[in-house]
Amino acid sequence: xxxxxxxxxxxxxxxxxxxADAGTVTAHVTVKPAPDKRRNVEIIVIDCNSGDTxxxxxYVSALKSDFAAYNAACARIDGFVAESELYLLEAPATNAxxxxxxxxxxxxxx
Numbered sequence: 401x402x403x404x405x406x407x408x409x410x411x412x413x414x415x416x417x418x419x420a421d422a423g424t425v426t427a428h429v430t431v432k433p434a435p436d437k438r439r440n441v442e443i444i445v446i447d448c449n450s451g452d453t454x455x456x457x458x459y460v461s462a463l464k465s466d467f468a469a470y471n472a473a474c475a476r477i478d479g480f481v482a483e484s485e486l487y488l489l490e491a492p493a494t495n496a497x498x499x500x501x502x503x504x505x506x507x508x509x510x
Contacts, residue, residue, distance in 0.1 A: 423485065423486045423487050424447075424448040424449070424486070424487045424488075424489045425445050425446060425447055425448060425454060425486050425488060425489065426445075426448055426488075426489050426490065426492075426493075427443065427444065427445045427488065427492035427493070428443075428446075428492060428493045428494070429441065429442070429443055429470055429474070429477075429492045429493070429496065430442040430444075430494070430495055431466045431469045431470055431473070431494065431495065433466075434460065437464055438461060438462055438463075438464075439461045439463060439466065439469040440458070440459075440460055440461075441457075441458070441459055441460070441461050441469050441472070441473050442456075442457070442458045443455065443456065443457040443458075443477060444456050445477060445480060445481070448489060454480075454484070454486075455477075455480050457476065466496035466497045466498075467496065467497070467498060467499055469496065470492075470494055470496045470498070473492070474491075474492055477492055
């Protein structure tokens with residue numbers, strides 16, 4: 401089970417006889433807010449060896465948060481990578497505001 405997309409983009413073991421760089425791709429997701437509370441999403445998947453663009457998509461998402469739009473884009477990337485039998489090198493880079501957990505050491509009596 402993944403929580404908040406953790407575990408997504410981890411390196412997968414290569415099959416026997418495959419080169420380390422053969423079929424590896426990297427991805428980038430750009431999420432821009434639109435004036436009507438929707439998100440403009442751009443996905444780019446690039447081959448690590450040749451630098452060629454393998455997959456490019458632009459669409460308007462009705463999702464109302466950057467995180468939700470990023471997760472929907474990652475699902476599309478995962479589908480393309482699985483269909484093309486490629487390996488995603490790392491989690492897709494993004495400009496979206498992602499949730500983070502911060503520990504605050506508060507000087508209280510508790």
